[in-house]
Amino acid sequence: EVQVLESGGGLVQPGGSLRLSCAASGFMFNTNSMTWVRQAPGKGLEWVAIINYNGRSIYYADSVKGRFTISRDNSQSTVYLQMNSLRVEDTAVYYCAKEAIGTTAFDYWGQGALVTVSS
Amino acid sequence: DIQMTQSPSTLSASVGDRVTITCRASQSISDWLAWYQQKPGKAPKFLIYKASTLQGGVPSRFSGSGSGTEFTLTISSLQPDDFATYYCQQYKSYPLTFGGGTKVEIK
Numbered sequence: 001e002v003q004v005l006e007s008g009g010g011l012v013q014p015g016g017s018l019r020l021s022c023a024a025s026g027f028m029f030n031t032n033s034m035t036w037v038r039q040a041p042g043k044g045l046e047w048v049a050i051i052n053y054n055g056r057s058i059y060y061a062d063s064v065k066g067r068f069t070i071s072r073d074n075s076q077s078t079v080y081l082q083m084n085s086l087r088v089e090d091t092a093v094y095y096c097a098k099e100a101i102g103t104t105a106f107d108y109w110g111q112g113a114l115v116t117v118s119s
Numbered sequence: 120d121i122q123m124t125q126s127p128s129t130l131s132a133s134v135g136d137r138v139t140i141t142c143r144a145s146q147s148i149s150d151w152l153a154w155y156q157q158k159p160g161k162a163p164k165f166l167i168y169k170a171s172t173l174q175g176g177v178p179s180r181f182s183g184s185g186s187g188t189e190f191t192l193t194i195s196s197l198q199p200d201d202f203a204t205y206y207c208q209q210y211k212s213y214p215l216t217f218g219g220g221t222k223v224e225i226k
Contacts, residue, residue, distance in 0.1 A: 035215075037163075045155075045163065045206055047215040059213040062120075095162055100174075104210035105153035107174065109162035 002026035002108045006096050009113030012086055020081040020113055022096030027108075029077040030054075033099040035106060036070060036081050038092035038115075048094070050104070051079060064090075086117045121145050121209050125218035131226040138194040140221045142185075142207035150186045151211040157220075158203045166205075167192065197223070 008020040022034065036048040049060045049070040058070055069082040079096060094113050097106035122145035132138050142152065150170035155163035165174050167183040170190055180195045194201055202225055207218040 044220045045157075045208075045217040047208075047217065050213075050215070061214050097162075100165065100168060103153065103168045104151075104215060105165065105168045105208060106163075107165045109164075111162055 002098065004096050004098060004108050004110035006094065006110040006113035009094065009115050011116045011118065013119050014086060014088055014117055016086050016117070017082070017084045018086065018115060019083070020094055020096075020115070022079045022081075022110060024077045024079070024096075024098065027098065030074040032101075033104070034072060034079040035097050035099065036079075037095045037097060037106070037109075038090075039095070039112075040089075040092040043092075046092075049081065050099075083115070086115075088117050091115060091117045120214055121148060121212060121216055123207055123209055123216050123218040125205075125207060125221050127221060128219065129222045129224060131224050132197050133226045134197055134199060136197045136226075138197050138201075138223060140192045140205055140223075142190045142192070142218050144188045144190075144209055144211075147187045148209045148211035151209060152183075152185070152190050153208045153210065154181075154183055154192045155206045155208065156201075156203045157206065163206065194223075 003025045033052045035050040051070045067085045072079040096110045098108040100107035124143045152170045154167040157163045171183045204220045204222045
């Protein structure tokens, strides 16, 4: 059974940093791209970043470029999102998701990690 | 960036109704489009990819169509479990973008 589990969310002050982790199981992690998608309270889905199977191809949304870093450890079947210089507008539930084979759509999602940026 | 626009933003319908949601892309995305269903407090659920291919386990009352810039998600006979918000997503190019969502609520 495919499972995706985020952790590391919490409350942080503006300008602060936080690292989210996403532990995956039930599929061949080292052959799949992984992504982060966020959802601000009461709002729609916003794609954040994606990393390919070996970590050599990475893309970011303009809204997080230069502040967030996506990475992965295939030996631990884990993907990370390092978030620096956090802003109030980064407050959201952050979802980790697995790329569906042959697409850049996402077939398995975690339950989400809430990140609140507030003073 | 490719903008995705969904309509309507809210749709009121009854059980058994046929429901159609539209998603328009700001430029051609061929058929690189996915649809998701999301219920309150839950993660999105993957429904359709390549505009019209149903993900395994998704009921056949769901269908997708379209190519280029205009796409539709149709629910042939709305069931109680289908009341949710639906999102389209293009994966023709980065940045990946989602539509603003269509909330299907009980009439």
